[in-house]
Amino acid sequence: MIVKRNEDISYLKELMDNILIDIHKSGPVSACHLETLACIKKFYPDLFKDYEHQLMYLMGLFYKTTEPQSIIELSYKFHRDTIKQATSFDFTPVQASEFKEINNNKIFSFSAPTSSGKSFLFRSLLSIVDNDVVIVLPSRALIAEYINTIRKIVPKNVLVLQFIEDVNRNKVNRRIYIVTPERADDVFPILGSLNIGLILFDEAQITEDAYRGMLFDALVRKCEFYIPNAKKVFAHPFVSNPEAQLTRNNLVDRISYKVYKQNSVGKLYYTKKENTFKLFSPFQDTDSIIVNDVILDCLNNNGSVLVYVSKDKLYSEEFMQDFKEYIDQCDEIKDAKALVIFERLKEYIGGSLHGDKHSLLLSLMKRGIVLHHGSMPLKMRWMIEEFVAGGFAKICFATSTLIQGINMPFDVVWIDNFVFNGSEDKKRLDLKNLIGRAGRTTNNSNVFDYGYVVISESHKNTFCNRLINPSTLSEISALSENIDAAPEDHKDIIEAIQNNTFNNDLKITESQKQRILDSDVFNDVAYILEKLFNRGRLISADKYYEIPTVERNRIKEHFRRIYVVHLRRQELTPAEKTVLSASIPMLLWRVQGKSFKEIVSLRQSYIQQKSKKAEINRRYRNGDITEEQKTIELGQLTLKRTPIAISLPNRNARNVTLFQTSPHSFKYDLLVYDTYDYIDKVINLSLATPICAVLKLYYQATQDPLALDLSNFIQFGTTDITEIWLLKYGFSADDFEWLVPCIETIDENQITFKNIEHLSEDHRILIERYL
Secondary structure, eight states, X not given: OOOOTTOOHHHHHHHHHHHHHHHHHHXXXXXXXXXXXXXXXXXXXXXXXXXXXXXXHHTTOGGGOOSOOSHHHHHHHHHHHHHXXXXXXXXXXXXXXXXXXXXXXSEEEEEOOTTSOHHHHHHHHHXXXXXXXXXXXXXXXXXXXXXXXXXXXXXXXXXXXXXXXXXXXXXXXXXXXXXXXXXXXXXXXXXXGOOEEEEEETTGGGXXXXXXXXXXXXXHHHHXXXXXXXXXXXXXXXXXXXXXXXHHTTXXXXXXXXXXXXXXXXXXXXXEETTEEEEEOSSSOOOOEEEOOHHHHHHHTTOOEEEEOOHHHHHHTTHXXXXXXXXXXXXXXXXXHHHHHHHHHHXXXXXXXXXGGBOHHHHHHTTTEEEEOTTSOHHHHHHHXXXXXXXXXXXXXXXXXXXXXXXXXXXXXXXXXXOOOSSHHHHHHHXXXXXXXXXXXXXXXXXXXXXXXXXXXXXXHHHHHHHHSOOOOOSSOGGGSOGGGSOGGGHHHXXXXXXXXXXXXXTEEHHHHHHHHHSSTHHHHHHHHHHHEETTEEOOHHHHHHSOHHHHHHHHHHHHHHHHTTSSSSOOOHHHHHXXXXXXXXXXXXXXXXXXXXXXXXXXXXXXXXXXXXXXXHHHHTTSSOHHHHHHXXXXXXXXXXXXXXXXXXXXXXXXXXXOSSGGGOOHHHHHHHHHHIIIIIIIIIIHHHHHHHHHHHHHHHOOHHHHHHHHHHHHSOOOHHHHHHHHTTOOGGGHHHHGGGEEEEXXXXXXXXXXXXXXXHHHHHHGGGO
């Protein structure tokens, strides 16, 4: 409930007493109570201070308590000590219960609010588990945060990677893999080398996504079939039926599930209409209170604001105008550590503050404003999250990465984008998960934490309805449906799960393998190998563009046939074809060792027709054309059309170009994001597996080593054995220039370094886990 200013103090004391008694009886399960506590702390901080010490004990936040000052606090201290003795950790009662359920059961599915301390629970588990661990996350955007956190808490003899590889055997005791469902399948071919004891499915509500939910369920079932003895833990926020994971995937052996409703932080809710902010309660029908601009107050008090916006608004830069008033409040950063991160990011993406490589992202970061979304390269997200964790970010504009569990500390969550997809249950779940990012709990002793949520006045009724009503998961998986009713591109995976017919070596289904063998696709492979290799070496991208257009189109057509042959359909849509065609030059650039920023630069040159510009300027310098003719010809140049990257197959994809033809529509940041999507979504996740399967089968039939070379190029971007091993160890191709000269020996067992005395601190940090 909302507590107004100038309330009677005796009434407030009685209200506080009643709330604390209720929390003592039932725990901190009432969001309305926590809202009231936040309101009293904001408007009556001196009064609240008298209760805050005891409140931390009653809420079970023992890591935030000091020595007890009353009998009731002393009794809670005994509870705290009992938990510590039983678990060896400073757990809350909720965390202790979760810890016990995980230890006592093979499969545990639970739901808890986002501020309940799940991250600390998982970190504690990872610090004591003796076996290998697989952590499955719904989004690439979460991987950076997990890797940074886990590498800080585990010793160097624990291998932590964002993909599945069995490396550094001589120096590691165990492995922790942090992957998305798409990459988790890589664990099955090397199970014989691993001893997986725990699989954590975090943010497991991904099951509600259409296609990716099916991939998730397929992974769960394969894990249970191939790794039956490993513990499986499913974690969700705000789900009322976590047992759905067990039901939909037929998990029955030593199972348990629980719903935890205990909260750790309070929330205050505000509407915004034009320039007016109002404090309201979504839990009680009371009058709203007009208040000062919450965002300005936060920024003026050195706070931080997280704004949930659509990706379209970020890409179009519309957010710059919508939030201009607040962006203008942010001065340039002066902190030396923040500027170091800024310079590293600038170097990595090859952007600048001026010129044709102007990056809006860099310009904003210079003022303590960051962007965050799933199409940013992993290395880029690491730097941005390091920037945020350092307290240098004043405003963060982020997309649905917030919903998927990004854990970055902000005081305010402002929901500008109120579009949530899927069923009404999924919309409710996503909204609750999003606002859970407001007011993350701190480790400050005897401090009750709370945050702010801001929405548009027009969304108030919908917001309240979704917040109050329960969120459930479907108990029926798409894998259980009649295969005839499934979309054509989904049928293979459903069939393979139902019949246990995955080929783990090729990473495709047996029906897909047979389809390849029954085709005449080996002729396509032979043609590509003939055109792309010269005397056993892959041709350069420049040489590729010297190939006559007719032959280049034939190469693309043969690649298309190699990709399509594993599908149940014989033809790609026009949109799918254009994406596949656009990916081939990037594939060639990557295999020649081009860094990420070099690939971006090469795409920029192609899109902006820089070679034609250079030719026009050369003709002018040679006197072949007049200055007026030069100006006319340059003015006639337009941007080359290039399709936006999409995952394949995608029959419903539209043929959308990244930029319009006008030169003024070019945005360097968009090119950075789209290039990463091509490398990751298209090449790594869509094309690599089926094309490499064809190449391996071709090699088995012909013993042509070029087929394996091309497979390595597609999978790793190189055939150099040292570079391949470095990639398997988690290094980036962008590190090869300085790193390769430092390698004495490298294989699956270990890396031996040489001549590392001259390395910079940043470079030493990258290799220190392997020293």
